[in-house]
Amino acid sequence: MNADFLSGPIEESKTYCLTVAARYENLNSVREFVGWIAEQIGMAPKSVFAVQMAADEACTNIIEHAYGGEGDYPIECFCQVTPQALVIRLHDHGEPFNPLEVAEPDLTVSLEERDNGGLGLFLMRKLMDEVSFTFRPSDLPSDNILTMVKRRTA
Amino acid sequence: MEVTTQNFKRCDLVQAVGRVDSYTAPTLAEAMEALVNNGRYRIVFDMSGLEYMSSAGMRVLISTQRACKRFNRGEVVLAVVPQRIYEALELAGFLGNSPLFKLYDNLPAAIGHF
Numbered sequence A: 001m002n003a004d005f006l007s008g009p010i011e012e013s014k015t016y017c018l019t020v021a022a023r024y025e026n027l028n029s030v031r032e033f034v035g036w037i038a039e040q041i042g043m044a045p046k047s048v049f050a051v052q053m054a055a056d057e058a059c060t061n062i063i064e065h066a067y068g069g070e071g072d073y074p075i076e077c078f079c080q081v082t083p084q085a086l087v088i089r090l091h092d093h094g095e096p097f098n099p100l101e102v103a104e105p106d107l108t109v110s111l112e113e114r115d116n117g118g119l120g121l122f123l124m125r126k127l128m129d130e131v132s133f134t135f136r137p138s139d140l141p142s143d144n145i146l147t148m149v150k151r152r153t154a
Numbered sequence B: 001m002e003v004t005t006q007n008f009k010r011c012d013l014v015q016a017v018g019r020v021d022s023y024t025a026p027t028l029a030e031a032m033e034a035l036v037n038n039g040r041y042r043i044v045f046d047m048s049g050l051e052y053m054s055s056a057g058m059r060v061l062i063s064t065q066r067a068c069k070r071f072n073r074g075e076v077v078l079a080v081v082p083q084r085i086y087e088a089l090e091l092a093g094f095l096g097n098s099p100l101f102k103l104y105d106n107l108p109a110a111i112g113h114f
Helices: A026-038 A043-065 A119-127 B025-037 B055-068 B081-089 B107-113
Strands: A015-023 A074-082 A085-092 A130-136 A143-151 B004-007 B012-020 B042-046 B048-055 B075-079 B103-104
Touching: A015 A026, A026 A043, A026 A074, A026 A085, A043 A074, A043 A085, A043 A119, A043 A143, A043 B055, A119 A143, A130 B055, A130 B103, B004 B025, B012 B025, B012 B055, B025 B055, B042 B055, B042 B107, B048 B081, B055 B075, B075 B107, B103 B107
Parallel strands: B012 B042, B012 B048, B042 B075, B075 B103
Antiparallel strands: A015 A074, A074 A085, A085 A143, A130 A143, B004 B012
């Protein structure tokens, strides 16, 4: 893990980046990275937990869906601090996967009928204030960008 | 994450310590499946040692609950759920009007459920 974000105060004009390989063992590093920045800018513990969980769920989806499984493909996690919010952008270069097109899980059906899928996306949308997706096929390699925003005062 | 299993007369106790995410959830799933495959389908899951659980862990709980409920009085109950994980389970809709799991705030009460 790049350690330059582990010291010094967070500056609002700067964007902090952590790049990890698309492997589940790296989820903890991503959670620590976004959690550290959220803590540094004074977000409440509940919000720190929310951004960590949302980033975890997003990376899990990238590994599962965009890259079709674990591998040495990059996931770039950018954190930008604005006066109002923490903006997390996750870039991957896999298959276009628009999480917003996936149906929400039906939480009202019984356990027997419930489909396990879609829960991570559902949680991302609940945990964050804004979730959006863009795909740039013209870039080589193509670029999926998931942007998640968490307001600093909730 | 570390998982331990303890057999009691009427139920089994599964304790996990650490973080459950997509990396560690398979270890928890293995422990749960081992019990069910041995005909042990009354399970207390002690969550007091957990710092974190993502949807990967929730999926393990759902599939274990589904497997246990196929048997007579089979069930997974949750004990000592940490605050943040409780909130995540609530957000996921696990604790609504017809909760998917019974929750106990201490271990003796959870074991006494069976």
